[in-house]
Amino acid sequence: MEDIDVVIHTAAMKHVDVCEYNPFEAVKTNTLGLQNIVDTAIDENVQRVVFTSSDKAVNPANTMGTTKLLGEKLITAGNNHRGDRDLRLSSVRFGNIINSSQSVIPIFTDQIREGGPVTLTDERMTRFFLTYDDVFDLVSQAIETMQGGEVFVYKMPAIKIEDLAKAMIETLAPEFGYEPSEIDIDVIGRRPGETFHEEIMTEREARRARENDSMYAIQPEMADFQTETRTVGFTDSTEIVLSSENAPKLSKDEIMKLLKENGAMAGADESFSNAESESDTASEEQSVSFDETNVREISNE
Numbered sequence: 001m002e003d004i005d006v007v008i009h010t011a012a013m014k015h016v017d018v019c020e021y022n023p024f025e026a027v028k029t030n031t032l033g034l035q036n037i038v039d040t041a042i043d044e045n046v047q048r049v050v051f052t053s054s055d056k057a058v059n060p061a062n063t064m065g066t067t068k069l070l071g072e073k074l075i076t077a078g079n080n081h082r083g084d085r086d087l088r089l090s091s092v093r094f095g096n097i098i099n100s101s102q103s104v105i106p107i108f109t110d111q112i113r114e115g116g117p118v119t120l121t122d123e124r125m126t127r128f129f130l131t132y133d134d135v136f137d138l139v140s141q142a143i144e145t146m147q148g149g150e151v152f153v154y155k156m157p158a159i160k161i162e163d164l165a166k167a168m169i170e171t172l173a174p175e176f177g178y179e180p181s182e183i184d185i186d187v188i189g190r191r192p193g194e195t196f197h198e199e200i201m202t203e204r205e206a207r208r209a210r211e212n213d214s215m216y217a218i219q220p221e222m223a224d225f226q227t228e229t230r231t232v233g234f235t236d237s238t239e240i241v242l243s244s245e246n247a248p249k250l251s252k253d254e255i256m257k258l259l260k261e262n263g264a265m266a267g268a269d270e271s272f273s274n275a276e277s278e279s280d281t282a283s284e285e286q287s288v289s290f291d292e293t294n295v296r297e298i299s300n301e
Contacts (some may be wrong), residue, residue, distance in 0.1 A: 052092055088148035
């Protein structure tokens with residue numbers, strides 16, 4: 001980190017089931033790796049450190065979320081160990097990034113391309129989503145406004161994963177030569193450590209949150225950081241929807257608009273043009289409907 005001004009730490013084991021299977025490596029990567037970053041940033045006189053956390057750090061129910069929560073604690077406490085250096089360390093909390101590698105959207109796309117079924121762990125599941133542009137905005141604002149120790153959270157829309165699956169089937173099935181009614185949704189049961197809903201902050205954190213038009217800044221709880229001057233450009237928050245369960249959900253049309261605007265459907269046309277199938281496809285203007293009977297439950301275990 002010699003001669004480096006800003007460090008954005010993104011390296012992590014991010015998949016819940018992988019971390020549940022191997023918590024030993026999750027701790028080494030997500031926790032001890034971050035501690036090395038903090039120590040080195042202090043030694044090398046870095047000016048700003050941003051740690052990329054997750055909404056799974058809120059009331060964590062799995063190893064991945066627990067390591068991210070501990071990471072936030074390490075970052076906040078790092079401000080206590082900087083001495084008189086001009087170093088500030090803060091965290092940013094992400095939801096699900098649209099079209100990120102090995103995430104649900106490319107998985108659903110591949111399953112639809114193969115003719116289904118689309119696998120859904122539970123019909124009730126909801127998640128917060130943000131785009132790569134949102135990520136850039138969140139990190140940039142954090143770097144510009146941080147005073148040290150805050151956790152920044154973007155104001156993200158919530159999506160019911162079943163609605164996401166249905167919207168993608170209605171849009172992509174014709175592109176791959178299928179009728180939407182031909183693509184089943186199989187409910188396979190929750191994976192280890194998986195939750196029905198996500199939260200952006202705890203009730204306790206909400207009492208310390210400030211906000212601007214696009215994000216929240218959770219002020220550090222440690223007494224050493226309680227000053228009159230807090231995160232620049234933010235005001236005290238009034239109403240915060242904490243859980244994806246209670247947050248307003250995007251409609252299927254809004255979901256597809258969001259995906260198309262952010263390139264999540266870009267691979268569909270290319271994949272279809274390279275396919276060997278000669279089946280006729282419906283035009284983009286053709287109206288398609290989804291049959292509720294396509295959803296079938298495989299297991300609740």
